[in-house]
Amino acid sequence: MWKKLNSKFAIATAVGVGVISLATTVYKKYYKQNYELNAQGFLTIPSVVKIFNQIRIETSKDFFLLVDESRKTRRNAPDLREYLLAVKKFEDSFENLLSYKQKQVLAHYRCDEELFERSIEHYIDNNNQEIRALVTRIFNMLQDAIPPKQKINRDDFFKILRDRIDYVSSKGRELYDKLDETLQQIKDTAPANEDWEKFSLMAAVDNKIGDYIFEKYAVEREDLLAYQKSVNLQEDLQLKQLLDEAIEVKAKTFDL
Numbered sequence: 001m002w003k004k005l006n007s008k009f010a011i012a013t014a015v016g017v018g019v020i021s022l023a024t025t026v027y028k029k030y031y032k033q034n035y036e037l038n039a040q041g042f043l044t045i046p047s048v049v050k051i052f053n054q055i056r057i058e059t060s061k062d063f064f065l066l067v068d069e070s071r072k073t074r075r076n077a078p079d080l081r082e083y084l085l086a087v088k089k090f091e092d093s094f095e096n097l098l099s100y101k102q103k104q105v106l107a108h109y110r111c112d113e114e115l116f117e118r119s120i121e122h123y124i125d126n127n128n129q130e131i132r133a134l135v136t137r138i139f140n141m142l143q144d145a146i147p148p149k150q151k152i153n154r155d156d157f158f159k160i161l162r163d164r165i166d167y168v169s170s171k172g173r174e175l176y177d178k179l180d181e182t183l184q185q186i187k188d189t190a191p192a193n194e195d196w197e198k199f200s201l202m203a204a205v206d207n208k209i210g211d212y213i214f215e216k217y218a219v220e221r222e223d224l225l226a227y228q229k230s231v232n233l234q235e236d237l238q239l240k241q242l243l244d245e246a247i248e249v250k251a252k253t254f255d256l
Contacts, residue, residue: 035111043111043119045130051109051116052134056141059101063142066093071220075211080182087204088196094139148226152219157227158242160217165246167212172253176205202254 035047043051070093074086106113123131152160180201187196210221233240250256 035109040122042122043115045123045128048116048119048123048131049134051105051111052120052138054109055098055102055105056138058105059098060142060145062097062101063094064146066090066097067143067146071211071214074207075214080179081186083208084179084183084186084199084204087207088199091199091203098138143221144225146220146222148223149220150218150223152223152227154227156217156219157224158239160213160219160224161242161246163216164209164213165242165249168209168246168253169249172205172209172250175208176201176254179204179208202256205254 035051036044037047038044067090070086070090073089074083077083077086102116103113106116120131120135124135183196183199183201183204190196213219228239228243231239233243
């Protein structure tokens with residue numbers, strides 16, 4: 001479902017159709033869970049949001065374990081081919097985990113899976129911003145919720161982020177090209193039942209950069225994010241400047 005929905009989102013964005021208006025709702029209740037249908041027979045936006053957020057909550061704990069396992073596997077990969085295979089395994093496992101949790105949550109709500117998926121596709125086709133954000137940002141939302149493992153002070157944060165910027169600027173493009181070359185080799189020899197077309201090369205690049213930082217400083221993404229969240233960027237212009245530079249350098253290096 002998830003890959004299909006992201007594909008539908010891309011189409012909806014290109015078409016640029018307007019947001020639908022909701023009509024009279026029909027109320028349904030099963031046990032202590034409930035959802036509503038609009039006059040067109042789709043789940044209302046609040047119902048989709050409520051169910052979607054429950055899926056995210058139910059997924060989070062297993063997601064954290066999946067991330068830890070994936071980090072260990074890819075960091076022990078002997079070459080770039082095995083590294084990309086580890087990243088692909090994580091992406092597939094994540095999609096399977098979401099599908100499994102979706103079935104569990106929908107069963108709890110006594111909500112038909114086809115109705116849920118048709119409703120999401122309907123809102124995406126109609127360019128609803130709220131539903132679009134849920135579908136496209138669920139991975140980032142889960143990733144941003146990973147608890148930090150250690151506390152970082154201001155000096156450490158600046159030192160690490162400066163190193164990351166320099167690494168991306170000096171070696172990022174070379175890293176991207178090597179991973180891309182390896183990916184093409186994998187695609188050329190992959191069995192027919194292995195789908196690499198939607199594989200995210202930039203995700204692999206980001207992982208590699210994160211692994212560089214971890215190897216050098218024993219710091220994970222969530223540790224850096226925790227410090228960043230603790231600072232008011234409106235008051236700390238120096239930090240805001242550094243973060244803006246990191247975004248600019250990444251965009252320039254990888255033509256984003």
